[in-house]
Amino acid sequence: MSDTVVKITNLVKRYKELVALDNFNLEIKKGEVFGLLGPNGSGKSTTMNCVLSLLAYDEGEIEVFGERMEPSRYDLKKRIGVVPQNVAVFDELTVQENIDYFCGLYIKDKETKSKYVEDAIEFVGLSDFRKFKPRKLSGGLLRRLNIACGIAHKPELIFFDEPTVAVDPQSRNKILENITELNKQGATIVYTTHYMEEVEQICTNILIMDRGKSVASGTSEELKKMIKNTENVVVDIKRLPAEKIEELKKLSHVYEVSYVSDRLTIKCAGGRHNISHVIAFFEKENIEYDRIYSELPTLNDVFLEITGKELRDKED
Amino acid sequence: MQVFKSFFKILKAQKAGIIIYTAIILVMLLVMGKAGTGNEDVFEQTGYTIIIDDEDDTEVSRGLKEYLLSIHEEKKGDFSEDQITDLLYYRSVLAHVVIPKGFEEDVKSGRNSGVQLRSDDSLPVASYLESQINAYIKHLYNYLSVGETFAEADSKAKNDSDYSRLVTMSQSKNANENRLDSVNVILFAAFSLMGIILSGLLPVLFKFKNKGVAERTAVSSYRPEKRVLELSLATVLFSFVVFLALAAMLYFLAGKKYDVADLGLYALNLFTFTVVTALIAIMIAQLPISGSTSQVGMITNVVSLSLSFLGGIFVPLSVLGEGVKSFGRFLPTYWYATAVEKIETGAAFSEIAVCLLIQLLFGAAFIVVGIICARMSENKSARPAKSEN
Amino acid sequence: MAGRIFVTHLKLALREKHALFWTLAFGMILGTLFYVAFHGIYSQESLDSIPTALVTGDALESMKDGEGNAVDIEGMLKELTYDNGKKMLELKTVSESEAEELLANGDVDGVISVTLDEQNAPKFSLEIKENGIGQSVLTVVVGEYQASFDYLRYLYENHPDRLADYFARNDQVIDYVEAKNIGGNNKDPYVAYFYNLMAMVCLFCSLQSLAAMCRNQADIDDVGKRTNLVPVNKMVYELSALAAVYVIQFVATSLVLCYLNFVLGVDFGGELPWLFLMTALGTLLGVSLGFMVAHIGAKSYDKKETILTVITLLGGFFAGLFYHGMKAVMEENCPIVNRINPSAVITDSFYSLNMFGPGDRVTRSVIYMLALAAVFIAIGSLLGRRQRYASL
Known part of the structure; x- marks a missing residue:
């Protein structure tokens, strides 16, 4: 039996003149935590909604669990769970009632359903809030409720659509822990986001998309190896003359230097001890600096190098 | 702003x-x-919209119809019994008058002609119309019984039933x-x-x-x-x-x-x-x-x-x-x-x-x-x- | 599964207190206002004695009939009655100046004056201030008395041999008219406003079914994104939810009916079980209308609500909510409107029950309501068959 859980072939989706998905291809294997990474408007949610048969698409094929996915394929839907981007619960029902209702739409047997509902409440840490109505919950707790409603029936394939938007760091960590735990329990996860740190933290496989197209895919390490950049040396420095920046560019393995808002970023391709070379340069030139450190390239660097754009808007 | x-x-x-x-x-x-439009300066007998079915269709029945329509307005159409009930209830018409077959014979013989009048009997309109019908037929018979021709009797009956000559308005409305x-x-x-x-x-x-x-x-x-x-x-x-x-x-x-x-x-x-x-x-x-x-x-x-x-x-x-x-x-x-x-x-x-x-x-x-x-x-x-x- | 969906949506509908409140409040507030406005108008219109002044002066004493007996004009006028036995005239015999004052003040509808002409025959006249039914009845009375005396003179002058026949005939009262009532348990036409009110209350239930259905639409509500992905047939889901909305709304409309019938004492003209049946069918029509509109293309919830407002308001207008004769006007000029206008169909069901009792016409109304509801649900189901969205 194939271990491909989701397969998208040449998917095209148009909104009048705008091509939201442009011959998009994707394959997700069983047991993966698959990250779909891309800036706002890249087509992540559109992809997800097409896979779930919520959105009509113009061309292409979508298979889930090896079968063609259609709105009336209830046998496939039974095995899928969804955590939508916006909190999708009934305001008039309590936490317990919401989870019970949505789980009950998948699980017929009452006893099994009750057990699953309890498991879900425990899992997301809402035991103390089971009688609360959604409007009494904070943003983070609401998100947890949102998750519980989507996973209570213990699906094999779970879609998370930007689940940590506008969530406090503590709740965000909890959510990421939950997702990892679900994966450990055997679920295949599809995770869409524009936060690269989350993807790097939990995803086993990543696809970066932009303007409806796949830009790059692989593990985090594989993606980083695709680009020239192997190391970034970052220096906090006031008043660096322009001619010194030019001289820095001449250092070995340095291919790009930028100096913005008193922060100098030196991108290096290959080489070892790059930071030592930079320190030596400053000492030789008698240039004072506040702080210097080295960091590995991020997925944002991957995206930037491939597309020329940032993954996130400056405001993010 | x-x-x-x-x-x-x-x-x-x-x-x-x-x-x-x-x-x-x-x-x-x-x-x-x-x-x-309407004119409030002179006396006008209250006229209603009525339905008249003349089943007799003789000169006498037509005379009655003509008299009634000199005061009231006729709603023409082919209405079922239910439709007439609707019209009466919602007051699109205030009365349904049926002149039965044999009406002329009955009138000339001085018998009760049985003109049917259907309306809401708790409203004045029923009595009002009833009085008018009775008055005309009575006058008509009165003149027919002394040998007048129908044309003469009809004319005199209508004259007798024309009450406006007896009425004056004390002051006009605006x-x-x-x-x-x-x-x-x-x-x-x-x-x-x-x-x-x-x-x-x-x-x-x-x-x-x-x-x-x-x-x-x-x-x-x-x-x-x-x-x-x-x-x-x-x-x-x-x-x-x-x-x-x-x-x-x-x-x-x-x-x-x-x-x-x-x-x-x-x-x-x-x-x-x-x-x-x-x-x-x-x-x-x-x-x-x-x-x-x-x-x-x-x-x-x-x-x-x-x-x-x-x-x-x-x-x-x-x-x-x-x-x-x-x-x-x-x-x-x-x-x-x-x-x-x-x-x-x-x-x-x-x-x-x-x-x-x-x-x-x-x-x-x-x-x-x-x-x-x-x-x-x-x-x-x-x-x-x-x-x- | 359908049962679970039904029970949960029952809970949701019960907890949306403002929704229930508005259905009840609208019906009860307007019902009370209608009652205050229309209660008693019909009885005021009913037969009443016409206030009349009589001026005879000295002429009265010298009036004699054909057999030489004194003519008691005042007595004759006072004895006049309607068919139901009620006195026709509220008569006062006064002087000319007093009569003028009474007429000017509006205390009498008319002043009957009786004088003698050149031939010493009675001459009747009527003075009025304005046109109206009271005044018209008075003219008939006055006119008939004058006509009797004029005919007598005619006989004297032209056919004196017929006088005896005439007097003999005059003693018999021949009524040439057979009066028939319009029928119905309650003839008060102003009750039709309450029929229209019930129609409006039933149709406002459509707002609740609209809300419930739109919640299941992924392009309108986030919850819809979830419910569209569950392994439950879309129609089963929606109709189960609709059934729950119907139950709650029927309770609300029944409460309104009970308030109008028992608290305000409005006589709908039909027996209670039938009234509840009409209310049940009217509510069904209302929720099915909301179901249909929920599946009409527009992505915006507000636009769909506006469509329902248009249908309810305009439908109410053409069914006679503002002018109670409008339904009859439509029946005459464009009867198809009354067959497809949900307000008119519901109003007609109550009206038919009152005027015709349980029978063919009522059966027809019931069939119309069921058929219209079925059509709405069918259209909604067809439009809602769309399984994917063009955009979200």
């Missing part, structure tokens, strides 16, 4: 609702606005033509005004009252007085545009038969009511409700229908009982309808002005209520909120 401009941007988003409401009301006005249907349209305008203004203004005012928006505005450097002034200005402008549009519609539908002075008075009355309606909207917006679309719809319907029914807009003041009128005096629509009545009957300007002033007093009262509600909700929100978690 940030608030002023935003008002109209938000209003623009509501334009679909406003246009649709206006269209509905225009349809209603068009359906209602048909001309009607020289204006009876413009019943135009008056209905002008009255209905009050309901139209409320519908359009409430459905247009309320959603916008509630949006400004929205907690998040109100809090943002409160912490800004925009002075509250300036905000209130601009909101009021925008409300006034919107209401004035609605007034102009409605006044134009009314002139087109019903205004041509009025002279300039009357038109001016009707316009003034309508304008006064426009101001009052806008103030009602402002008052409602201060109430502690969320102002969702369905709530706005319900409020618009309840307020406009209630004020209209009790204020003599749909059902004439003269028909409403004294108890209703006593209650209605506490409604601005009552004074609008009273002003319309006074303009129609040519009352002195001072009497009309009183009606307008009372409407404005209502408006002032609504403002006061609105301010009180606003203050109460401000005090409530100033108290510290309970912790949510």
Whole structure:
């Protein structure tokens, strides 16, 4: 039996003149935590909604669990769970009632359903809030409720659509822990986001998309190896003359230097001890600096190098 | 003029609702606005719309029919029994007369001819028509029985039944033509005004009252007085545009038969009511409700229908009982309808002005209520909120 | 599964207190206002004695009939009655100046004056201030008396041999008219406003079914994104939810009916079980209308609510909510409107029950309501068959 859980072939989706998905291809294997990474408007949610048969698409094929996915394929839907981007619960029902209702739409047997509902409440840490109505919950707790409603029936394939938007760091960590735990329990996860740190933290496989197209895919390490950049040396420095920046560019393995808002970023391709070379340069030139450190390239660097754009808007 | 401009941007988003409401009301006005004439200066026997079925179709039966139709109006058509019941119930016709077969024979023999008269027997119309039919047949027989020809007997019977020669009018009513249907349209305008203004203004005012928006505005450097002034200005402008549009519609539908002075008075009355309606909207917006679309719809319907029914807009003041009128005096629509009545009957300007002033007093009262509600909700929100978690 | 969906939506509908409140409040507030406005109008219109002044002066004493007996005009007028036995005239015999004052003040509808002409025959005349039914009845009375005396003179002058026949005939009262009532349990036409009110209350239930259905639409509500992905047939889901809305709304409309019938004492003209049946069917029509409109293309919830407002308001207008004769006007000029206008169909069901009792016409009304509801649900189902969205 194939271990491909989701397969998208040449998917095209148009909104009048705008091509939201442009011959998009994707394959997700069983047991993966698959990250779909891309800036706002890249087509992540559109992809997800097409896979779930919520959105009509113009061309292409979508298979889930090896079968063609259609709105009336209830046998496939039974095995899928969804955590939508916006909190999708009934305001008039309590936490317990919401989870019970949505789980009950998948699980017929009452006893099994009750057990699953309890498991879900425990899992997301809402035991103390089971009688609360959604409007009494904070943003983070609401998100947890949102998750519980989507996973209570213990699906094999779970879609998370930007689940940590506008969530406090503590709740965000909890959510990421939950997702990892679900994966450990055997679920295949599809995770869409524009936060690269989350993807790097939990995803086993990543696809970066932009303007409806796949830009790059692989593990985090594989993606980083695709680009020239192997190391970034970052220096906090006031008043660096322009001619010194030019001289820095001449250092070995340095291919790009930028100096913005008193922060100098030196991108290096290959080489070892790059930071030592930079320190030596400053000492030789008698240039004072506040702080210097080295960091590995991020997925944002991957995206930037491939597309020329940032993954996130400056405001993010 | 940030608030002023935003008002109209938000209003623009509501334009679909406003246009649709206006269209509905225009349809209603068009359906209602048909001309009607009558002359109150001379005696006219009360005529009703009746259905006459002449099953005999002889010169005698045609004589009776002709006589009845000299007073009443015939509704022609091929109606089933059920349809006639409907027409009688809803008073599209007030009576159904059936002249049976053999009528001529019976009349000439002096027998009871059995003309059927179907109507609501608790109303005077039944007795009235019965008297007329009996009178004509009796007179006709009287002349036939002494050997007159039918033509002669019919002529004399009709002459005997022509009562206008016996009646004098002691004083004439206002020289204006009876413009019943135009008056209905002008009255209905009050309901139209409320519908359009409430459905247009309320959603916008509630949006400004929205907690998040109100809090943002409160912490800004925009002075509250300036905000209130601009909101009021925008409300006034919107209401004035609605007034102009409605006044134009009314002139087109019903205004041509009025002279300039009357038109001016009707316009003034309508304008006064426009101001009052806008103030009602402002008052409602201060109430502690969320102002969702369905709530706005319900409020618009309840307020406009209630004020209209009790204020003599749909059902004439003269028909409403004294108890209703006593209650209605506490409604601005009552004074609008009273002003319309006074303009129609040519009352002195001072009497009309009183009606307008009372409407404005209502408006002032609504403002006061609105301010009180606003203050109460401000005090409530100033108290510290309970912790949510 | 359908049961779970039904029960949960029952809970949701019960907890949306404002929705229930508005259905009830609208019906009860307007019902009370209608009651205040229309109660008693019909009885005021009913047969009443017409206030009349009589001026005879000295002429009265010298009036004689054909057999030489004194003619008691005042007595004759006072004895006049309607068919139901009620006195026709509230008569006062006064002087000319008093009569003028009474007429000017509106205390009498007319002044009957009886004088003698050149031939010493009675001459009747009537003075009125305005036209009206009271005045018209008075003219018939006055006219008939005058006509009797004129005919007598005619016989004297032209056919004196027929006088005896005439007097003999005059003693018999021949009524040439067979009066028939219009029928119905309650003839008061103003009750039709309450029929219209019930129709409006039933149709306002459409707002609740609209809300429930739109919540299941992924392009309108986030919850819809979830419910569209569950392994439950879309129609089963929606119709189960609709059933729950119907139950709650029927309770609300029944409460309104009970308030109007028992608290206000409005006589709908039919027996209670039938009234509840009409209310049940009217509510079904209302929720099915909301179901249909929910599936009409527009993505915006507000636009769909506006469509319902249009249908309810305009439908109410054409069914006679504002002018109670409008339904009859439509029946005459464009009867198809009364068959497809939900307000008119519901109003007609109450009206038929009153005027015709349980029978063919009522059965027809019931069939119309069921058929219209079925059509709405069918259209909604067809439009809602769309399984994917063009955009979200």
